[in-house]
Every structure is written in C-alpha cells, then in structure tokens.
Amino acid sequence: MVCSCCANIMPHAAVSLFVTAALTHFAASSTNSKTLRYISYIPTTLLSLLASLLSALSYSPSLRAKFFVSLCAVLSKPGPIDDIRCPLVNGASGNVLEVGPGAGANFRCLVNATDILSYTTVEPNADFTNVLLSEARDQNLNFEITPTWLKGEEMDIAEASIDTVVGTHVLCSVDNPQQVLANIDKALKVGGTYLSMEHVSASSSDRPLLSLSQNLLSPFFQIIANGCTFRDAEAEISAALGDRYEIVVDRYDAPMPLAAFKPHVSIKAKKLKAA
Numbered sequence: 001m002v003c004s005c006c007a008n009i010m011p012h013a014a015v016s017l018f019v020t021a022a023l024t025h026f027a028a029s030s031t032n033s034k035t036l037r038y039i040s041y042i043p044t045t046l047l048s049l050l051a052s053l054l055s056a057l058s059y060s061p062s063l064r065a066k067f068f069v070s071l072c073a074v075l076s077k078p079g080p081i082d083d084i085r086c087p088l089v090n091g092a093s094g095n096v097l098e099v100g101p102g103a104g105a106n107f108r109c110l111v112n113a114t115d116i117l118s119y120t121t122v123e124p125n126a127d128f129t130n131v132l133l134s135e136a137r138d139q140n141l142n143f144e145i146t147p148t149w150l151k152g153e154e155m156d157i158a159e160a161s162i163d164t165v166v167g168t169h170v171l172c173s174v175d176n177p178q179q180v181l182a183n184i185d186k187a188l189k190v191g192g193t194y195l196s197m198e199h200v201s202a203s204s205s206d207r208p209l210l211s212l213s214q215n216l217l218s219p220f221f222q223i224i225a226n227g228c229t230f231r232d233a234e235a236e237i238s239a240a241l242g243d244r245y246e247i248v249v250d251r252y253d254a255p256m257p258l259a260a261f262k263p264h265v266s267i268k269a270k271k272l273k274a275a
C-alpha cells in the first residue's frame with residue numbers, strides 16, 4: 001500500500017470540496033440572474049469533479065498508485081531543478097543504491113557516468129516498472145539497472161556493500177524516515193556517501209505563510225502526491241547519521257512549480273565509521 005493514512009485524511013478534503021460546490025450552487029441559484037446561474041455551473045462542476053477524483057483516489061490504493069505514476073512521469077521531466085539535481089547525483093560511483101527512483105528522473109544525470117559498477121533501485125510502487133526501465137533504456141546508460149520493488153523500510157541490502165546511496169524527493173513519501181535511514185546506513189561502506197535532495201517543511205516562525213500553505217495543502221498531497229508529508233529532512237538525517245557521518249548541508253529555494261515545494265535541502269553525508 002502506497003499511503004496508508006490517506007483514507008482517513010482524504011474524505012475531509014473531498015467533503016469540503018463537495019460542500020463548497022453545493023454552497024456555490026445554492027448561492028447562485030438564489031439569484032435572479034440567469035447568466036449568473038449558468039456561470040456558476042463552471043466552478044460547481046469543476047469542484048465536484050475534483051472532489052470525485054479525490055474520493056476515488058482515497059478509497060482505492062491501486063488507483064492512487066497508478067495516478068501517482070502518471071503525475072510523477074509528467075513532473076519528473078527535465079527542468080530547471082536539474083541544475084541542482086545533476087551536480088549532486090553526478091557524484092555517484094561504485095556500487096550505487098537508489099531509494100525511491102520513481103520514473104527515473106536521476107538517470108539523465110548519469111549519462112556520462114563511467115565509474116558506476118552496479119545500480120540497484122528500491123521502489124515500492126511497481127506500477128513504475130515500465131516508465132523506470134524505459135527511461136534507463138532511453139538514456140543509454142553505461143551500467144545495468146537492478147530494480148527491486150520494496151519499501152525503503154523493508155530493503156535488505158548486504159551490509160557495507162554500497163559506495164553511494166542516492167535519494168531525491170523521497171523522504172517526504174516514506175512512512176518511517178528513521179527506518180529508511182537506518183537501512184541506508186547499514187548498506188553504506190565506511191567512506192561511502194549518501195547523496196540527498198529533499199523538499200522540506202518551511203519554518204513556521206521564519207516563513208509563516210509558506211508554512212501555513214504547506215499545512216493547508218497537506219491533506220491533498222496525502223492523496224495525489226503519494227502520501228507526501230512535509231518534513232525537516234535535515235533533522236531526520238542528522239538524527240539518524242549525525243555522529244558517525246561528515247555532513248555537508250545546503251539549504252535553498254529550488255525552482256519548483258509550486259511554492260510549497262520550494263524550500264529545499266541538499267545533503268552529502270559521508271560515512272566515517274561503522275555503527
């Protein structure tokens with residue numbers, strides 16, 4: 001199941017949309033203007049359609065998984081964020097593990113990579129199979145992809161076997177970031193590096209409006225964005241790895257289409273010693 005909590009949260013979002021649609025309809029139908037009444041059908045229809053889509057998604061995990069694959073395939077097309085994504089991901093070498101590759105947005109950053117020995121992906125949503133493998137083929141990579149279809153919480157990679165872990169826009173989606181990070185830590189060799197780029201929660205004191213907008217959008221993202229929760233990825237990573245890793249953090253606003261997704265962090269965490 002891609003998102004276990006949506007079924008609880010989603011009905012609130014759908015119900016509020018249905019209620020808004022009904023109120024708009026009644027407000028318009030009480031006017032004497034025929035034109036106004038006809039115009040009001042546009043927002044009421046749109047709101048009802050959106051509410052219906054959200055309801056369907058909230059009740060069907062398999063529909064939600066498929067919907068997210070389509071959304072992700074569109075959103076992970078090449079764009080301005082590649083100027084941040086690629087220089088980070090380009091640092092991958094040796095035996096590589098990617099957590100949550102989705103549609104394979106990072107593959108285009110690795111077209112010139114010649115020092116990657118193996119590339120294992122861990123992705124729970126098997127509906128990504130075709131789009132992930134065809135992206136790898138299209139990019140004509142110099143290495144093989146070994147896909148596995150598991151949650152990061154459940155991956156069982158041989159201890160100290162990995163030189164680079166790549167994870168982009170993924171900690172927001174996982175159910176248990178500490179468990180995923182513990183598995184990443186276990187998989188990494190001493191001297192290996194975890195390369196991470198995440199969108200993060202805005203500080204409610206420094207950026208109250210952005211923080212509010214994230215909180216308001218959250219119930220919708222639970223449904224349409226694969227259970228995405230706004231988190232403090234930097235705090236999660238330093239809580240899990242902090243004392244045994246050399247961590248370099250870069251905070252910035254990324255060129256994302258939606259303001260709520262702009263606050264970003266890129267982290268390079270190099271493992272200095274074993275647990």
Ligand SMILES: C[S@@+](CC[C@H](N)C(=O)[O-])C[C@H]1O[C@@H](n2cnc3c(N)ncnc32)[C@H](O)[C@@H]1O
Pocket residue numbers: 072076099100101102103104105106122123124125150151152153167168169170173174175176180226
């Ligand atoms: C927003 S997409 C990002 C995809 C890609 N990494 C990128 O940069 O475009 C989040 C990805 O994390 C995956 N995901 C969700 N829950 C996960 C989990 N528990 N462990 C690993 N990956 C997960 C989703 O299926 C999805 O492919």
Ligand SMILES: *[C@@H]1O[C@H](CO)[C@@H](O)[C@H](O)[C@H]1NC(C)=O
Pocket residue numbers: 086108109110111112
């Ligand atoms: C790969 O190398 C070519 C030729 O040097 C260069 O134009 C291109 O930008 C490189 N791509 C990436 C993603 O590094």
